[in-house]
Amino acid sequence: MIDIKEDERLSVLNHSCAHLLAQAVKHLYPNAKFWVGPVISEGFYYDIDLGDYTLTDDDLDKISKEMKKLSKDGKRIYREEISREEALERFKDDPYKIDIINELPKDEVISCYTQGDFTDLCRGPHVDSVKECKNFKLLKVSGAYYKGDSKNKVLQRIYGVCFDTKEDLDKHLALLEEAKERDHRKIGKDLDLFMGHELVGPGLQMWLPNGATVRYELEKYIKDKEVKLGYNHVYTPYLASTELYKVSGHWDHYKEDMFPTMKMDNEELVLRPMNCPHHMLIYKHKLHSYRDLPIRIGELAPDFRYEASGAVCGLERVRQMCQNDAHLFVRPDQIKEEVSNVVNLILEVYKDFNITNYAFRLSLRDKNNTEKYFDDDEMWEKAESELRKVLTELGIDFYEAEGEAAFYGPKLDVQIKSAIGHDVTLSTCQLDFLLPERFDLTYIDENGQKARPVVIHRAILGTFDRFMAFLIEETKGAFPLWLSPIQVNIIPVNNEYHLKYAEKVMKKLADKNIRVKLDDRDEKLSYKMRESQSHKIPYTVIIGDKEKDNDNVSYRLFGHKETETLSLKEFEKELLKQIKERR
Numbered sequence: 001m002i003d004i005k006e007d008e009r010l011s012v013l014n015h016s017c018a019h020l021l022a023q024a025v026k027h028l029y030p031n032a033k034f035w036v037g038p039v040i041s042e043g044f045y046y047d048i049d050l051g052d053y054t055l056t057d058d059d060l061d062k063i064s065k066e067m068k069k070l071s072k073d074g075k076r077i078y079r080e081e082i083s084r085e086e087a088l089e090r091f092k093d094d095p096y097k098i099d100i101i102n103e104l105p106k107d108e109v110i111s112c113y114t115q116g117d118f119t120d121l122c123r124g125p126h127v128d129s130v131k132e133c134k135n136f137k138l139l140k141v142s143g144a145y146y147k148g149d150s151k152n153k154v155l156q157r158i159y160g161v162c163f164d165t166k167e168d169l170d171k172h173l174a175l176l177e178e179a180k181e182r183d184h185r186k187i188g189k190d191l192d193l194f195m196g197h198e199l200v201g202p203g204l205q206m207w208l209p210n211g212a213t214v215r216y217e218l219e220k221y222i223k224d225k226e227v228k229l230g231y232n233h234v235y236t237p238y239l240a241s242t243e244l245y246k247v248s249g250h251w252d253h254y255k256e257d258m259f260p261t262m263k264m265d266n267e268e269l270v271l272r273p274m275n276c277p278h279h280m281l282i283y284k285h286k287l288h289s290y291r292d293l294p295i296r297i298g299e300l301a302p303d304f305r306y307e308a309s310g311a312v313c314g315l316e317r318v319r320q321m322c323q324n325d326a327h328l329f330v331r332p333d334q335i336k337e338e339v340s341n342v343v344n345l346i347l348e349v350y351k352d353f354n355i356t357n358y359a360f361r362l363s364l365r366d367k368n369n370t371e372k373y374f375d376d377d378e379m380w381e382k383a384e385s386e387l388r389k390v391l392t393e394l395g396i397d398f399y400e401a402e403g404e405a406a407f408y409g410p411k412l413d414v415q416i417k418s419a420i421g422h423d424v425t426l427s428t429c430q431l432d433f434l435l436p437e438r439f440d441l442t443y444i445d446e447n448g449q450k451a452r453p454v455v456i457h458r459a460i461l462g463t464f465d466r467f468m469a470f471l472i473e474e475t476k477g478a479f480p481l482w483l484s485p486i487q488v489n490i491i492p493v494n495n496e497y498h499l500k501y502a503e504k505v506m507k508k509l510a511d512k513n514i515r516v517k518l519d520d521r522d523e524k525l526s527y528k529m530r531e532s533q534s535h536k537i538p539y540t541v542i543i544g545d546k547e548k549d550n551d552n553v554s555y556r557l558f559g560h561k562e563t564e565t566l567s568l569k570e571f572e573k574e575l576l577k578q579i580k581e582r583r
């Protein structure tokens with residue numbers, strides 16, 4: 001989907017369309033007061049104070065009509081530069097604009113743009129005439145706090161988007177519609193996968209039985225793989241003393257993302273935002289020889305991060321998450337091989353899930369941000385060049401991004417795009433020379449001397465939360481057989497004659513741990529078949545006379561029209577094979 005803000009022409013056009021929107025609102029609601037109307041990736045919005053009135057979709061239609069009319073009139077848009085005094089005078093009835101003027105730097109040129117009877121304070125630039133703004137669509141209206149501060153008044157925020165031609169607009173709207181259908185929040189609701197509740201709070205999702213089943217399978221999948229690769233899994237507490245995070249450096253560099261401290265008697269505890277400090281202590285608990293390394297400590301570990309309430313999004317960005325985490329303690333001469341192994345594991349997992357739309361990002365520090373990043377040029381340069389070398393040697397395409405590193409070291413992040421266009425990190429592999437230093441980790445080298453290990457932090461599925469969000473959007477909720485909450489749905493044609501045999505089929509499959517459901521409701525066959533499809537169940541089995549008499553099952557695969565028949569025995573064998581191979 002196009003990013004309007006990234007396109008110079010569309011940015012100007014959308015900005016002009018925001019003015020057209022404001023003009024139309026002013027005509028229909030003369031008391032409206034305006035704050036700002038910026039261009040965003042999705043188009044534009046305008047924040048408007050309409051007193052106590054809340055706009056409805058009908059109002060958006062009316063505003064849209066007025067905008068069309070104004071655009072047809074085709075007034076020219078012209079720019080004026082005015083003095084501060086004049087600006088204060090012209091906008092004296094618009095308290096929000098007066099605020100903006102007062103906040104402008106003293107030497108800034110103040111400009112405004114006029115079209116017909118409407119003038120707006122604006123830096124510009126704009127298109128020449130409102131005629132150019134005719135191919136627009138108002139998308140939605142929502143409440144937004146003035147200046148984003150929840151102590152302030154709620155303004156009405158109207159969103160829209162504008163293109164040069166009707167064809168471009170229609171194409172874009174079709175893509176938006178498709179994205180809406182693919183949005184994991186919608187599918188999650190339709191398929192009963194997860195839910196949130198205002199009594200629990202923003203960014204805190206509850207996994208319902210269907211979603212929990214998928215998650216359980218994902219946990220088993222990745223843990224099995226890791227065990228085969230020599231990882232050892234642990235369980236560690238979700239809380240720790242603030243002292244732990246003072247030692248690790250999180251306290252100085254990551255506090256903004258943590259929930260506040262809990263104080264009792266003379267203790268101070270905090271919910272952990274990461275698991276590294278706990279794992280460092282596990283490593284330190286024993287003496288290690290150079291021959292023991294690499295040591296790979298894994299954990300499916302819940303973490304807590306204070307994400308802004310406006311930034312949380314379904315399962316994609318949450319405040320309580322569960323990482324598929326591991327910390328690899330390696331000798332300096334093992335860095336290359338271990339990082340390569342991690343990258344190869346990421347690629348293998350992506351192949352298993354058929355994930356093809358992703359980009360490797362080498363996330364570097366921002367040298368000027370000394371608050372976030374510890375100050376040791378040599379360490380940073382070494383770590384960054386090690387990661388760059390591995391990617392280059394593996395022949396992997398990547399781009400570099402400054403200011404995206406963790407506070408303790410650079411990262412190889414795998415970036416994906418969500419249905420609604422968020423660019424987020426799924427997998428990550430990070431190189432860290434800092435935490436071994438802070439925790440004074442050692443091993444005994446070949447010469448019997450103490451040496452410092454290096455730590456590789458890595459999360460292959462990232463968090464189960466974000467991975468689930470991504471998986472839902474990729475599959476549109478039609479999970480592969482091994483992951484499906486319900487794998488087989490059995491429908492007897494007629495309960496009176498076929499229920500007994502259907503129950504036998506169900507029992508046989510359930511005994512083999514296949515997730516099976518029997519639909520014995522008194523509904524029409526065609527209705528039950530349709531519902532089975534809409535629940536995206538991989539196998540819908542239909543049991544009638546022929547099946548009952550021959551110990552067979554007839555089934556229809558999700559998304560297919562044909563019906564196939566197999567003996568019950570063969571059917572069971574085929575299912576077990578597919579599940580085992582995680583096909």
Ligand code: TSB
Nearest residue numbers: 274316317318321425426428457458459462463466
């Ligand atoms: C990999 N210490 C490392 C760990 O050892 C770490 O915490 N890295 S992280 O900060 O990048 O987080 C790991 C992964 O968690 C990210 O790659 C991302 O996929 C996922 N993640 C981060 N924040 C959130 C969030 N708010 N909601 C859901 N998933 C998240």
Ligand code: ZN
Nearest residue numbers: 274275276457
């Ligand atoms: Zn870590």
